Amino acid sequence: MDPDRLRRTLAARRRQLTDELARLTERPADPVGNLSFGKRIGDGTNEAVDRINTTAAARSIAASIAELDRAVAKLDEGTYGRCDRCGRSIPLERLEARPWTSRCVECSRLGDSA
Numbered sequence: 001m002d003p004d005r006l007r008r009t010l011a012a013r014r015r016q017l018t019d020e021l022a023r024l025t026e027r028p029a030d031p032v033g034n035l036s037f038g039k040r041i042g043d044g045t046n047e048a049v050d051r052i053n054t055t056a057a058a059r060s061i062a063a064s065i066a067e068l069d070r071a072v073a074k075l076d077e078g079t080y081g082r083c084d085r086c087g088r089s090i091p092l093e094r095l096e097a098r099p100w101t102s103r104c105v106e107c108s109r110l111g112d113s114a
């Protein structure tokens, strides 16, 4: 795979995720602020659920950005295409589908997304 093209792909993807994260976290300030605690329970609950969903989405995007940064670091280190956990090479078709991946399929399945 052409490393320059790869870097461009990763950079473009990163920009996209960064924008998405910014949109998610940059919410308009609540004009009533803490006063909304006194409102009907339903309102507060919906708002809380909404906030939890946003937090989860933001966290998953942040994790993807970290993954991208790791992939770029691997390109710099010359370890790109090698699994961070077990050191085996990552199959090309996986890299083509997910160029930002830094783990092989088995290691990714093990869970922790670090």
Ligand SMILES: [Zn+2]
Pocket (backbone or CB within 6 Å): 083, 084, 085, 086, 087, 088, 103, 104, 105, 106, 107, 108
């Ligand atoms: Zn592995």
